[in-house]
Amino acid sequence: MKKNKRSRSAKSVRSPNIREPALLQGIQQLNKGLALDAQRTFWLFLQENPRHAQAYHLLGAAQHQSGQHRQAIESISHAVQLDPDDPSFHNTLGEILRTTDQLKQAISAYKAAIKLSPKYGLAYNNLGLALASNNDFDAAIIAFEEALTTGYKPGEVWNNLGVTHGAKGDQENALTCFKQAVKTAPKFSLALFNLSKLYLENGAYAKAQKFSDQMLRATPDEPLALLHAATVAARQDKIDKALMLLQKVLTKEPANIQALDLLQYLQRTNGYIKDSIVSLKRLIELEPNSPIRQNDLGVSLLTVGQITQAEACFKEACRLDPNMGLAFENWARARKFSADDTEWIQNLQDICHRLDRNLTKNASFFFAGGKALDDIGAFDDAFYYYQQANTIVRKTFQYEPDSQDHWAKDVISTYTEELMGNIQVDTVSSSPDLIFVCGLPRSGTSLIEQILASHHDVFGAGELTHVFELTKQVPSRQGESYPLSAAYLEAPIVESLRDNYLRKIKRLNSSVVIDKAPMNFLHLGLIVAMFPRAKIILSERELRDVGLSIFFQHFQDRNYYAYDLYDIGRFARQYRWLTDHWLRLFPNIHRFSYEFIIDNQRTATQQLLDACQLRWDENCMHFHRTERQVNTASAWQVRQPITRTSIKRWENYTPHLQPFLDGLSGLVSPR
Numbered sequence: 001m002k003k004n005k006r007s008r009s010a011k012s013v014r015s016p017n018i019r020e021p022a023l024l025q026g027i028q029q030l031n032k033g034l035a036l037d038a039q040r041t042f043w044l045f046l047q048e049n050p051r052h053a054q055a056y057h058l059l060g061a062a063q064h065q066s067g068q069h070r071q072a073i074e075s076i077s078h079a080v081q082l083d084p085d086d087p088s089f090h091n092t093l094g095e096i097l098r099t100t101d102q103l104k105q106a107i108s109a110y111k112a113a114i115k116l117s118p119k120y121g122l123a124y125n126n127l128g129l130a131l132a133s134n135n136d137f138d139a140a141i142i143a144f145e146e147a148l149t150t151g152y153k154p155g156e157v158w159n160n161l162g163v164t165h166g167a168k169g170d171q172e173n174a175l176t177c178f179k180q181a182v183k184t185a186p187k188f189s190l191a192l193f194n195l196s197k198l199y200l201e202n203g204a205y206a207k208a209q210k211f212s213d214q215m216l217r218a219t220p221d222e223p224l225a226l227l228h229a230a231t232v233a234a235r236q237d238k239i240d241k242a243l244m245l246l247q248k249v250l251t252k253e254p255a256n257i258q259a260l261d262l263l264q265y266l267q268r269t270n271g272y273i274k275d276s277i278v279s280l281k282r283l284i285e286l287e288p289n290s291p292i293r294q295n296d297l298g299v300s301l302l303t304v305g306q307i308t309q310a311e312a313c314f315k316e317a318c319r320l321d322p323n324m325g326l327a328f329e330n331w332a333r334a335r336k337f338s339a340d341d342t343e344w345i346q347n348l349q350d351i352c353h354r355l356d357r358n359l360t361k362n363a364s365f366f367f368a369g370g371k372a373l374d375d376i377g378a379f380d381d382a383f384y385y386y387q388q389a390n391t392i393v394r395k396t397f398q399y400e401p402d403s404q405d406h407w408a409k410d411v412i413s414t415y416t417e418e419l420m421g422n423i424q425v426d427t428v429s430s431s432p433d434l435i436f437v438c439g440l441p442r443s444g445t446s447l448i449e450q451i452l453a454s455h456h457d458v459f460g461a462g463e464l465t466h467v468f469e470l471t472k473q474v475p476s477r478q479g480e481s482y483p484l485s486a487a488y489l490e491a492p493i494v495e496s497l498r499d500n501y502l503r504k505i506k507r508l509n510s511s512v513v514i515d516k517a518p519m520n521f522l523h524l525g526l527i528v529a530m531f532p533r534a535k536i537i538l539s540e541r542e543l544r545d546v547g548l549s550i551f552f553q554h555f556q557d558r559n560y561y562a563y564d565l566y567d568i569g570r571f572a573r574q575y576r577w578l579t580d581h582w583l584r585l586f587p588n589i590h591r592f593s594y595e596f597i598i599d600n601q602r603t604a605t606q607q608l609l610d611a612c613q614l615r616w617d618e619n620c621m622h623f624h625r626t627e628r629q630v631n632t633a634s635a636w637q638v639r640q641p642i643t644r645t646s647i648k649r650w651e652n653y654t655p656h657l658q659p660f661l662d663g664l665s666g667l668v669s670p671r
Contacts, residue, residue: 022041023055023058026038027058030061030062035063035066038058038065039059039062042055042058042059043059046059053082053083056076056079057075057076057089059075060074060079073096073100076089076093076096077093080093086116087114087123088113090110090113090123091109091110091113091120093109094108094123094126094130097109101133103130103133110126110127114127119150120150121147121152121157124146124147124150125144125152125157128140128141128147128157128164132160132167137165137168141161145161154180154181154184155181155182156181156190158181158191159178161177162176162177162178162181163194165177166198171202174198178194178195179195186218187218189225192211192212192214192218193224193228195211196208197228205235208232208235212225223256226245226246227256227258227259227262230246230262231262237504239266239270242262243263246259246262246263247263255286257283260282260283264276264280267279268296268300276300277297277304280293280296280297284297289320290320291318291320291321291324294316295324295326295330298310298311298317298334302330310334314327314334322351325362325368328348328368329365329554331368332372337375337376341372345373345376348365348368348372352366352369357392358395360395363390366388367385367386369389370385370386370552371552374552383653383656387656389554390563390564394564399560399561399564399567401571404561404574405570408522410483410484411483411581412577412578414484414486414525415581419489420525420528420585422490422491423489423491423494424491424494424529425491425494425530425532427533428502432505432510433511433513433534433612433613434534435512435513435535435536436517436520436536436537437514437537437539438517438518438519438520438521438524438538439518439538439539439575440518440541440571440572441518441519441555442541442549443539444594444597447623448516448592448597448608449462449514449516450624451597451605451608451620452609452614453514453623455512455609455614455619455620456617457510457511457512457617458510458513458614460516461514461516463517463518464516464517466501466504466505467515468517468520468523470497470530473500475493486525486526494526497526497530512612521538521575521578521582528585535611536586536589536590537590537592537611537612538590540592541595542594542648543572543664544650545649545650546572547565547568547650547657547660548657548660549646549649551660565659566659566660566663569659569660569663569664570663571663572664573663590611592607598647599644601621
């Protein structure tokens, strides 16, 4: 059973019926955290009173507090021998056994305590904790329910019941118990945490926020409360609030791993990449042997163009964990291989030969091998490695290209000239100028964004998911989901969606913003409805080059079509259907050929700037020098000057392209 947030046993030691001054002094020392001093006090007392059971009991508690668990068990076991009828001795023995994972012995000790005192609520509660830790959830629930009948700390017991029901997968009863815990003990932070967390996991953000706020009021300086509040804020896209709360956590606990991890993630995914590098370096100081941290730091460094430093991080990650395929893959993508790298490539091939090809994580090794072999011109061998990589990933899910065909046709039938005339809304005067760069993945969208984002007036926001998220907010009608539900859109709904998008990009604080999510080509109807004055750039490239480049790419997001050449061909066909439709509806869409940009850089750059109504900026000609975050598979490529190496790359793989061409056949758009 995984660890859950349960009630902790009281740390202080009580002194019922103890009158001996020496023992009272030891208890005071123990409650102040002076466990070693308390041990000396109890030992001195035992020299003169060698058969004093309570003194052995207290000595065991002091030894346990100072980490001497074996000695603690011996001392309390001796107390039990001297006075076997004291239930508190059995309970304390159970606590030490439970906290040292000796669960069966702990359960026996608690049961002995309960046999001596059938209304011993603390022992029932502790028995429940031990049974739950031993994955005996039904018996644990019975023990907690018995504890409730005794009146022992009902807030804690209800909380523990909730955690146990949750561990069983019974969220309904877990929710009921957490609510009862909070009703019984409104300031009990663990119950508030668990209730808020359960709401958060189920997407009930408002209720999660309510109980997170209540937890903060109850324990405003508690790092757990601050960290959870930051998590709730982050899930609601309240990024600035989340960052502020995380800084408060780290002021109190500078080495809080969870807070640092969430901080670096939010920084990395919200444009604060340099700050994320600082946070990741701090995490590496705390976890110097973590290959995951080294890999993540390498990815962040790569996104800001620090390629040499990124490569060093990937190399270190591979050293720390030679089985971490993702680090090998990232290392391969951060460099260009040559004939001098035969030892590196041979080592990788040896690893691949030994791999279990049923493990999804091992696909990364084959993607790395394909990249290296492609770089050195061993094209047939490279294709074999890419084929193996894609086969491994493709086994993990079901994908039917026919369903994507139907989806594309539904978009075309829904977004008509009549609908667009009814739902387009006015641009908000204070909003930034928006540029949407889209197209098939690997078609040159990153290059176009990098050129435009090198302009001093433009901010490249990368691959935002905002438009896709908005499609899920389009109200369903008559059981129809998006895109068919878009047929019922009205201007007020579109205005609300538009305002949601603008709220998400407000923090970018730029007069011109690029949203470079390639898959936005699926949603251009909604985009034009929300932002009729937005500039739309459609990036196009020789489809055979696009198809191969997709096949050679291990996507972070699961693009289900991307791991089979036939499926990629079908998806490219759907892309053509949709773009033909959009171009008929929206003649102001600007189309740019990747090949034209490569062969005519200055002319193409001028045309791009003209399309976006931007004046000339020489920086756009030197885009590879621009320091900015690039969170895409093209992070390495856009740091290089323009070359023609990616043009007609498909010619190296002609023998392998037939499945792609089969999928691509039938390009005529449906009407």
